[in-house]
Amino acid sequence: MARDVNQALAREFGLSADEYARVLTIMGRTPSLTELGVFSVMWSEHCSYKSSRVWLKTLPTKAPWVIHGPGENAGVVDIGEGLAAIFKMESHNHPSFIEPYQGAATGVGGILRDVFTMGARPIANLNALRFGDPALPRTRRVVDGVVRGIGGYGNCVGVPTVGGEIDFHPSYSGNPLVNAMTVGIARADRIFLSAAAGIGNPVVYVGSKTGRDGIHGATMASTEFGKDSEEKRPTVQVGDPFVEKLLIEACLELMATDAIVAIQDMGAAGLTSSSVEMAGKGGVGIALDLDAVPQRETGMSAYEMMLSESQERMLMVLKPERQAMAQQIFEKWDLDFAVIGHLTDTGRIVVTHQGVVEADIPLDPLAEQAPLYHRPTVETPKRPPLGEVADPVGIMAGLLTLVGCPDLCSRAWVWDQYDSTVLGQTVKRPGAADAAIVRIEGHARALALTTDCTPRYCLADPEAGGAQAVAEAWRNITATGATPLAITDNMNFGNPEKPEIMGQFAASIRGMAAACTALDFPVVSGNVSLYNETEGQGILPTPAIGGLGVLEDAAHAVGLALTPGLDLVLIGETTGWLGQSLWLREITDRQEGPPPMVDLLAERRNGDFVRAQILAGAVRACHDVSDGGLLVAIAEMAMAGHTGVSVTAAPTAPAHAFWFGEDQARYVLATADAPAVLAAARAAGIPAVHLGKSGGDALTLADGDTISLDKLRATHERFFPAWMNGLEA
Amino acid sequence: MRAGIVVFPGINRERDMAIALELSSGHKPRMLWHKDSDVTGLDLIVIPGGFSYGDYLRCGAMAAQSPIMAGIRAHAERGGHVLGVCNGLQILTEAGLLPGALLRNAGLRFLSMDCHLRVERADTDFTRHYQRGQVFRAPLAHGDGNYIADDDTLDRLEGEGLVAFRYATTEGEITPHANRNGSARNIAGIYSPNLRVLGLMPHPEDLVDPLMGGTDGKPLFDGLVAALAA
DSSP states (O other): OOOOHHHHHHHHTOOOOHHHHHHHHHSSSSSOOOHHHHHHTTSSHHHHHHHTHHTTSSSOOOOOOEEEETTTEEEEEEETTTEEEEEEEEEHHHHHHHHHHHHHHHHHHHHHHHHHHHOOOEEEEEEEEEOTTSSHHHHHHHHHHHHHHHHHHHOOOOTEEEEEEEEEEEGGSSSOOOEEEEEEEETTTTTOOOOOOSTEEEEEEEEEOSSTTTTHHHHHHHBBBOGGGGGGGGGOOOOOOHHHHHHHHHHHHOOOOOOOOEEEETTTTTHHHHHHHHHHHHHOOOEEGGGGGGGGSOOOHHHHHHHHHOSSSEEEEEEEEGGHHHHHHHHHHTTTTEEEEEEEEEEEEEEEEEEHHHEEEHHHHHHHOOOOOOOOOOOOOOOOOOOOOOOSOOOHHHHHHHSTTTTSOOOOOTTTTTTOOOOSOEEEEEEEEEEEEETTSSSEEEEEEEEEEOOOHHHHOHHHHHHHHHHHHHHHHHHHHHHEEEEEEEEEESSSSHHHHHHHHHHHHHHHHHHHHHHTTOEEEEEEOOOOOETHHHHOEEEEEEEEEEOOOOGGOSSSSOOOEEEEEEESSSOOOOOOOOOHHHHOOOOOOOOOOHHHHHHHHHHHHHHHHTTTTTTTTHHHHHHHHHHHHHHHHHHHOOOEEEEEOOSSHHHHHHHHHOOSSSEEEEEEEEEEEEHHHHHOOOOEEEEEEEEEEEEOOOTTEEEEEHHHHHHHHHHHHHTTTSSOO | OOOEEEOOOOOOOOHHHHHHHHHHHSSSEEEEETTTOOOOOOOOOOEEOGGGGGGGTTTTGGGGGGHHHHHHHHHHHHTTTTEEETHHHHHHHTTOOOOSSOOOOOOOOOEEEEEEEEESSSSTTTTTTTTTTTTEEEEEESSSSSOOOOOHHHHHHHHOOEEEEEEEEEOOOOOOTTTOOOGGGEEEEEEEETTOEEESSSOGSSBBBGGBOTTTTTHHHHHHHHOOOO
């Protein structure tokens, strides 16, 4: 690839004229092709967060239990007993549109590496998926490929996929979102970081060999799609979960020794970002000899090797006296191990290939003079109030439509393709509780894990939507009895150069920050994915939240399945808020009004009350009220437990608004001692209503309107199998 | 009971199996590295589930050629007990220690869900803590669990009482719907002629703790401990 380096090529690599001018100033000469490649990926939106950094800095990231917040490969929180939970969520949106199977699979592989690179054994995977219009054949193909890809990687690598969420909306037709989250466990005093140290220490490459796959993937992830996006397939990487499994075992074996000074996975921008970031964080220089890089293709140039995004590779700085021992461990696991360079005191990255210096860049300016944009923002206008809406179909017909619609129907078809039980610690599998519950091997302690976002709220009011996403994650963890500790965020938005998109981003961050503060639920890691647009059409703003909580004893966890003979109690206030509700969209085809208000004080008060009741043993099942409203929540509890409900409570608002409104901060509890729960709520000033009793095989309202569980379940379970088998759309 | 678990590269349910064995026997099993061949001093060798060598060739085909398989073969010939689960069953069929083969699931998708197994005989060292005809629950997690063999082999397995478990309804009926992966004659697990080698697709080791949803799989390990307590 002999190309003249000039502004036109820089443009092709995604650098603006200003940015290229800055490169010339730093270098004091025209950069080589390899150097231009390094600058372009390090300064890409994906790696530099140049449009989002100013906003991300405003998020709360601290709490007494936070060990490492944003800035490391993943966030680290203290979960007690000398243990740390390490977790992060990351997007693989652009690759998953171009090549759904490999895009999703390598998304899982990449986030796993971010977690085990810090010394944690991965114990759970989750995801947050958004797909386009189900009526489009392409959507079906993308769903099929993404689900197979997540399963294909996670199942093979032996980490259970325990939770996630799936939404459909036409805005994702050209830009599906694949956000993958991994959670791992490490000893709190054995966390591995990426800052290199020790002049002369060997820089070691381990894992798979380097090929030409994924070159400029980070740049691709930083632009919009046009009609030619299919041509970008060569920029998508190919995953090998088998090698990842070996890499996990070999790294954890080495991490049990004192050999490692610093370690980082080779993710986006591969060898470039891992070497630049490790040396940069450590304030040292690095010299790389590319002749030593294990290669699976012949004739690769320095440019190609530095920008390859071949998967399942790690870069480490080792203590020299431990090098031989480390090499033995990797050879035992049949993995490549190569010393490809050493640390220097020059403050520069110097890349040599076949005796020629292909790149020689000062590290400080590369990091410090990275572009930082205060992009203009425009506030999203407030939606006018919805006003009165009549119910055209009746309550039970509305309920059937809702439980059967793509956004609320059973996800069993998806979950049944993910191994959720491997490692033998899955206490609550997908769908069994509001958050997945995974016990820590050898301990009574368990983690509660969830992913959440309601993008239609975010479009209508990004600030309320951002707060709601955080609050719902907190609520889902609370509904199992766990104490919420921290979140990871995955900010998926459109083109940040458009002020209205940047306005969505800024407002979402404001809402999230308010909720994180009010709920003591800091952000410890995250990822930003911008330019989710195809031919100028942006996605719904989607700040996906991955939440983590802890239970001291896994046996205290409650799920959502009802058993007969219990009383149902509603916690929280119901006004009948239909703005932006699923009922409004599915029944009246309107996506209007403001989304429900998020009262963070009420969230906190109601949630703390519910958790205390669960931990006191008063609650047999619990479910938060979210998409679809109260009657959908009751129906979901009934279907999960194969147990009917006789509702005796009368609506305190118009019936359809009462049953399907999406007021926040609400939970349905099932208890054997309703008087005690109601008395405790009254004493604490918490709104609480006795809803009815569980039993029988139908869901029946106070006015006698009834529907059998069989009919509900048949409708609930129809969509995915029918759609994916091509029987109906 | 002295038990060992074979670790092939890509195996991923060795920890689950170790937990189940220790829970029933009180002893941590020995981990056996695939490049070793010494398996002496063991009563039971377990080949756990996972994706040995990525299952990139036929499932189990690479592992069946490993050095440790010679030791396992000798152990079986001496009348030693062998348990192969999921990838373990695939490896045992590839090694010729059990007949038949495992194809892609009938629906061509990975299956992760609970299934119900009917115990076909309760007089073996693996099933002595179950009743004949008893139905128990076990998680499935595989892409290639569709058991196949020629009719003569299937007739022989049935005729000689070598079918260990069949996919069934909760009431013990053998129906096509209960047989999600499409296995011949709903076969979920089979024995060697001396009843000392058992291979099955589902994972009893993942259902030994009430917290994980039940203890349906525990009698298999309790039975082995009772049989092999020496």
